Amino acid sequence: MANKRASMLLAAFTALAVTAGCGSASTGGSNEPEQPANNAGTGAQAETKTEPEAPKEPFKLSIMANLHTPEVPSDKIEKLVEEATNTELDIQWVPDGTYDEKMNASFATGTLPQATYIKNQTSLIMLRDAIRNNQFWEIGPLLEQYPNLSKLNPEVLKNTSVDGKIYALYQERPLSRQGLIYRKDWADKLGLSAPTNVDELYAMLKAFAENDPDGNGAKDTIGLTDRSDLVYGAFKSVSSWFGTPNGWGELDGKLTPEFMFPQYMETMKYIKKLHEEGLINQDFPVTSKTDQQNLLITGKAGAYIGSMGDVVSLDSKITEVNPNALLDVQNKINGPDGKFGIWAIPGYGSVVLFPKSAVKSEDELKNILAFYDKLMSPELANLIYWGVEGEHYTMEGGKVVPIEDTKITDRDVKPYQALQIGGISTIDGFFEAKHLLPAKEKAEQLIVDNNNYLIHDPTAPLDSATFTQDGVRLQELIKDATYKFMLGDIDEAGFQAAVDTWLKQGGQKIIDEFNASYAQAK
Amino acid sequence: MRDTAVGNATLAKTRRNSELLRRLVKNRALYLMILPGFLFFVIFKYIPMGGLVIALQDYQPYLGIMNSPWVGFKHFERLFAEPMFFTILRNTLLLFFMNLLFYFPVPIVLALMLNEVRREMFKRFIQTLVYIPHFMSWVIIVSISFVMLSMDRGIINELLVMMGFEKINFLMSNEWFRPMYVLQIVWREAGWGTIIYLAAMAAIDPGLYEAARMDGANRLRQIWHITLPSIRSVIVVLLILKIGDVLELGFEHIYLLLNSMNREVAEIFDTYVYTAGLRQGQFSFSTAVGFFKSIVGLILVMGANWLSKKVGEEGIY
Numbered sequence: 001m002a003n004k005r006a007s008m009l010l011a012a013f014t015a016l017a018v019t020a021g022c023g024s025a026s027t028g029g030s031n032e033p034e035q036p037a038n039n040a041g042t043g044a045q046a047e048t049k050t051e052p053e054a055p056k057e058p059f060k061l062s063i064m065a066n067l068h069t070p071e072v073p074s075d076k077i078e079k080l081v082e083e084a085t086n087t088e089l090d091i092q093w094v095p096d097g098t099y100d101e102k103m104n105a106s107f108a109t110g111t112l113p114q115a116t117y118i119k120n121q122t123s124l125i126m127l128r129d130a131i132r133n134n135q136f137w138e139i140g141p142l143l144e145q146y147p148n149l150s151k152l153n154p155e156v157l158k159n160t161s162v163d164g165k166i167y168a169l170y171q172e173r174p175l176s177r178q179g180l181i182y183r184k185d186w187a188d189k190l191g192l193s194a195p196t197n198v199d200e201l202y203a204m205l206k207a208f209a210e211n212d213p214d215g216n217g218a219k220d221t222i223g224l225t226d227r228s229d230l231v232y233g234a235f236k237s238v239s240s241w242f243g244t245p246n247g248w249g250e251l252d253g254k255l256t257p258e259f260m261f262p263q264y265m266e267t268m269k270y271i272k273k274l275h276e277e278g279l280i281n282q283d284f285p286v287t288s289k290t291d292q293q294n295l296l297i298t299g300k301a302g303a304y305i306g307s308m309g310d311v312v313s314l315d316s317k318i319t320e321v322n323p324n325a326l327l328d329v330q331n332k333i334n335g336p337d338g339k340f341g342i343w344a345i346p347g348y349g350s351v352v353l354f355p356k357s358a359v360k361s362e363d364e365l366k367n368i369l370a371f372y373d374k375l376m377s378p379e380l381a382n383l384i385y386w387g388v389e390g391e392h393y394t395m396e397g398g399k400v401v402p403i404e405d406t407k408i409t410d411r412d413v414k415p416y417q418a419l420q421i422g423g424i425s426t427i428d429g430f431f432e433a434k435h436l437l438p439a440k441e442k443a444e445q446l447i448v449d450n451n452n453y454l455i456h457d458p459t460a461p462l463d464s465a466t467f468t469q470d471g472v473r474l475q476e477l478i479k480d481a482t483y484k485f486m487l488g489d490i491d492e493a494g495f496q497a498a499v500d501t502w503l504k505q506g507g508q509k510i511i512d513e514f515n516a517s518y519a520q521a522k
Numbered sequence: 523m524r525d526t527a528v529g530n531a532t533l534a535k536t537r538r539n540s541e542l543l544r545r546l547v548k549n550r551a552l553y554l555m556i557l558p559g560f561l562f563f564v565i566f567k568y569i570p571m572g573g574l575v576i577a578l579q580d581y582q583p584y585l586g587i588m589n590s591p592w593v594g595f596k597h598f599e600r601l602f603a604e605p606m607f608f609t610i611l612r613n614t615l616l617l618f619f620m621n622l623l624f625y626f627p628v629p630i631v632l633a634l635m636l637n638e639v640r641r642e643m644f645k646r647f648i649q650t651l652v653y654i655p656h657f658m659s660w661v662i663i664v665s666i667s668f669v670m671l672s673m674d675r676g677i678i679n680e681l682l683v684m685m686g687f688e689k690i691n692f693l694m695s696n697e698w699f700r701p702m703y704v705l706q707i708v709w710r711e712a713g714w715g716t717i718i719y720l721a722a723m724a725a726i727d728p729g730l731y732e733a734a735r736m737d738g739a740n741r742l743r744q745i746w747h748i749t750l751p752s753i754r755s756v757i758v759v760l761l762i763l764k765i766g767d768v769l770e771l772g773f774e775h776i777y778l779l780l781n782s783m784n785r786e787v788a789e790i791f792d793t794y795v796y797t798a799g800l801r802q803g804q805f806s807f808s809t810a811v812g813f814f815k816s817i818v819g820l821i822l823v824m825g826a827n828w829l830s831k832k833v834g835e836e837g838i839y
Contacts, residue, residue, distance in 0.1 A: 108583035108805070135584045222674075228781065282673035286693050286781050295674075357584070473798040476785075483782035487694065505605065 058088040059367050062113035062358065064106065065418045066350065067093040073415035077384060081416075084383075085374045093415065099123075112355040114368055117418065118168070121460070124160065124351055125468060131162045137354040137365050140166030146369060148376035151426045156347035159460040164521075169372055170348035172423025176450040178237040178342055179308040179443070184328035186213035186302045197334040198241055198270065201303075205279040208302035223279040225301035227292035230479055233284075234305035236343055239267040240455055242335045246343040247457040248514065255458060255514050257507070259478050260499060265492065266336070272486045285483045297321055308443040315437055327439050331446040332453075344454040350418065376421050378429030384420055386431055387413040399434035462521060464513035470506045477502050577810040597810035606789065614790045614815075617703060617771050624704045626764060629715030630757065634745055636716060637723045649720075652713025663706055664778040668693060671702075694783035703779060703788075707772075718760065722753040758835045766823045791815050 067073070073093060082089050092113060094102045099119050106112045107130070118124045130136070140157075143166070144150045152170065160168045180195070187193070187204065190211050195201040205223025207213070214221055226234040240246065244263040248255050258264050274280040281287055281295060293310075295301040297317045304314065308329045318325045332340045352372070359365050374380055386393050386400050392413055393402045402409060424430050435441040464471075481498030484490045490498075503511075546553060577597055579590040601607060632652065639645040655663070670677050671692040679689045692698045730748050739747065773792035780788045791811055799808030827839065 104583070110584070130582070130584055133582070133584065282691075283693060285783060286668065300674075469804065470798075476782075476797060480782040480785055487783065489783065501605070 058082065058086050059371065060088045060090065061115065061368060061371060062090040062092070063115045063117070063419070064092040064094060064103070064113045065117040066096040066099040066119055067415055068096050068418065069410045069414050071411055074412050076412050077387065077416045080383060080388075081375070081380060084380060085371050087371055091419075107355075110357050112358055114354060114358045114364070115372075116353050116355055117350045118353055119350055121346060121348070124168070127353070128162050128463065128468060131167055131353075135356055136167050137356060137359060137362075138165050138167055139169070139354065139365070139369065142366065142369060146373035148373045148422070148427070149369065151376075152422055153347065153426060159346035160348060160351050161461055163463070168351035168353050169421045170351045171420050172426060173345055173347060173349040174447055175344040175347055175454055176342045177307040177309050177447050178240075178305070178450070179329055179331040179446055180333060181296075181304040181306070181308060181311050181314060181327055181329050181443075183208070183213070183296075183302040183325065185324060185326040187328075188326075189213055189215070194328065194330040195333055197338070198238070198336065201333055202270070202274070202279075205274060205303060206277070209277070209279045213302060214299055220300070222281060222295070222301045224274060224303045224305065225281055225287075225292050225295040226284040226305070227287045227289050228285050229289075230482060232306060233292075235267065235271065235482075237305050238270065239264060240341050240343045241333045242267045242270070243337055243339060243341060245458075246455040248459045250458070254511075255518050256511065257478075259482070263335070265495070268482060268485045268495070272488060275486055276488065285487065293317075299325065308446055309440075311439045311443050312437055315439060329439055329443045329446055331450055341453050341455045342450050344450075344456050346457065346460040352421065372421050375419065376427060378427055381420065381422070381427045382429075382431050384416040385413075395431075396434050398432075400431045401434050401436075458518065459514055462514050462517040464510050464517065466506050466509040466513055471510065474502055474506055474510070477505070574809060574813055576806050577813050579806055581806040581809075583805070593806075597807045598814065600807060601811055601814060606794065609786060610789055610791055610794050613787055614771065617700065617776075617790065620700055620704050621707065621771070622761075622764065625707050625711070626761065628708050628712045630719055630753075632712055633716040633719035633723065634749060636720060637749065638741065638745075649713070649716070652716070654713070655710045656714035658710065660710075660772070660775040660778055663710055664775070667702065667706060694781060696784050696787045699779065699784040699787050703776070706775070718756060719753055722756040723749060726752045755836055758830050762823060762826045762830060765826045766819060770819075 078089055078091060081087070090113070096119070100123050103112075103116065103118070103123070106116075118127065127136075140161075143152065149169065153172075156170055156172070157166050157168075158164075160166065160170055180201070182194075182204070186208060190207045190213055192204050192207060195204050208221055208223040210219065212219065212221070224234060230236060239258070242263045244258050244261050244267060246258070248257055249261060250256070251261065271280065275282065275284075281292075281301065284292075293304070293314060296304050296314060299318075299322055304310070308331065311327055311329055315327050318327065331342070334340045354365055354368060359368065375384070386402070387409065389395060391403075392409055393400045395401070424432075435444065477498055481490065481495050485492075485495045499507075573587070576587060576590065578592060578594060579587070580593050580596075581587070581590045604610075636645060636649060639648065668676075671679070673679055673689055673691060673693075676692075678692070682689060690698070692702060726749065730752075731744055734744050734748055771790055771792070773796070776788060776790055777793050777796065780793055791814075795808045795811045798804070799811065830836070
């Protein structure tokens with residue numbers, strides 16, 4: 001069981017990182033690479049036209065979802081899904097970057113579609129008030145009537161719940177992909193093995209910066225490359241290695257924010273040391289993800305902490321610059337106490353809500369849920385995730401090998417992955433991906449291994465009104481202070497002062513509210 | 523007696539009304555031409571102002587303006603009680619005055635210089651060159667300056683090191699934020715800003731220059747006594763309009779430059795509203811802040827206009 005789950009997670013990861021192939025008619029083996037979207041759609045349809053008229057009127061369903069690709073998606077897969085489910089889909093694609101604004105605007109004007117995707121946990125938390133005010137359908141009690149939807153993980157559903165009631169279908173995400181990616185060729189040259197604790201990591205970064213790992217005789221390399229992101233950048237992962245809780249943790253039986261734990265301070269000191277000694281890019285608080293990755297790709301930096309799945313794209317770019325470069329991944333880096341832990345997300349990415357303003361009756365809601373139930377079947381899940389066999393992927397030993405032309409998959413398939421409900425651990429028969437890159441194969445295994453060491457955020461299902469209102473602004477205070485400490489602008493007392501300000505400006509209320517909610521949930 | 527008075531008044535009123543109507547009919551073509559503009563302002567500028575009332579409510583999108591609870595000045599109180607309030611107000615005003623002081627004269631000087639260029643081809647070429655930055659988005663400009671100013675092998679810092687100086691942390695320090703902000707604006711907008719001045723200068727009667735030359739005035743004298751006085755009213759109008767934008771410092775630009783290390787000098791109302799309000803869906807609070815900003819802007823414009831009339835210029839109304 002553990003193995004199966006592991007391999008499933010594995011596949012999900014690849015798919016997310018690689019961009020799966022895209023679908024067209026199942027009978028069509030013809031590749032139509034650069035054809036415009038419309039033509040591709042009709043071409044794919046031609047062969048399935050023989051199907052007799054559906055006896056029932058197709059059910060009309062409007063959807064708003066976020067688009068992760070720059071181009072407008074083709075409707076190839078949409079057509080196939082419509083046929084398989086006897087639905088007439090009206091999908092409103094909104095670019096991911098402006099999704100929340102668009103959603104807020106649609107909400108304010110009462111024009112949300114029947115199925116509204118909510119971008120992530122943060123966006124969902126902001127809607128809690130509206131959910132409480134009866135703006136969305138509760139679906140919890142209905143789920144068991146559907147064979148596929150009933151397989152959704154109750155733990156994750158709980159993380160999306162509001163006051164214990166379930167309103168949303170979720171899109172499964174691997175719990176923790178975080179780890180270290182480093183230059184194996186540099187490490188080999190300097191006689192270093194993969195770091196197993198934070199001291200060895202420090203030694204590696206120091207050696208990368210000072211012992212001329214690229215052998216050009218100049219001291220022009222650094223150890224770690226990081227970016228302006230305390231969560232998905234290096235900081236939060238390093239802080240879990242040090243044993244800091246994920247967001248919130250219990251201190252003397254009370255929920256306390258992570259930055260009040262001594263381990264958080266230890267992490268800041270660690271990064272501060274890296275910064276002082278020039279082992280990390282000096283501008284990391286303003287570095288973009290692209291620039292961060294470029295430092296690794298161009299051979300200026302030797303280590304990257306973040307999603308281990310990134311190794312695929314990093315590898316393909318780095319070998320273009322330097323064919324001899326070799327990347328490897330590592331997850332278990334123990335803290336000073338000899339223990340390893342890694343922060344986890346609440347298990348979901350986007351969720352789907354059903355606004356009462358658009359879904360007028362319970363019958364209509366049931367129709368929509370029936371659609372999602374079908375969408376969660378292995379056939380359709382594979383279709384929206386991988387595309388059409390022979391066109392967007394081929395099978396090798398029961399595993400999926402996506403086609404190499406990512407332009408096609410970007411246009412045909414990748415957008416539709418945004419519609420997925422559930423995922424590899426909740427859908428039996430969901431295809432796994434075959435990894436051609438050994439480091440990727442290893443990354444997938446380590447991601448599964450991370451599942452044994454997860455640190456969860458206890459506040460995910462909890463509620464605090466003050467946090468909803470002021471959380472983002474207050475978090476900025478801590479973020480600023482964290483960066484200032486790491487760059488040496490303030491000392492421990494200065495950081496403590498920022499924490500005190502946080503407490504005074506509403507933090508104490510957040511603590512109290514979360515603890516009340518925690519006690520209630522227990 | 524009283525009847526007659528009333529009768530007279532009514533009569534006068536009717537006459538006035540018919541007078542107005544007659545004039546409307548007579549100039550119907552003109553009024554028809556105003557209509558689209560008039561409607562534009564009513565529909566897109568005045569009607570939305572009604573939305574300002576949500577600053578006095580706890581506005582919930584699903585309840586709408588009609589049903590959201592009224593809370594009086596709660597959101598304004600929250601704004602003024604905000605620990606960051608004075609920092610934000612100071613930053614906003616300071617950036618604005620720096621903008622006025624260091625950016626505003628640049629297009630005028632540039633236009634004067636361009637105006638003195640006698641070779642038409644060369645002048646066109648330079649003009650085009652200085653316009654171009656205006657068409658670049660802030661994202662591009664900020665990215666370029668990040669690449670150049672970075673501590674990790676940014677070209678400027680590399681040069682400083684080569685010349686034996688210490689590296690300067692341009693991007694993440696309080697001291698360098700304001701100069702960087704103003705310089706980027708000058709670089710992007712100075713050329714574009716010359717357009718109106720050049721147009722004004724083109725309208726100056728060449729006879730004036732001839733007469734001045736006869737009197738033995740050199741180029742500088744001509745600029746000082748003819749060109750500048752001739753464009754003075756344009757300068758004043760543009761200055762007042764600029765003041766009207768007082769608190770519109772360019773959200774995108776500042777938001778891109780803003781980071782944890784320079785927040786104390788870089789946070790302005792727009793960026794603050796974005797983090798504290800919009801990202802958390804707090805429409806009422808955001809509206810209250812925006813309203814406050816507009817009032818400050820209005821006061822400044824009226825003040826500037828009054829001042830310009832005082833010194834004998836025309837003003838904008």
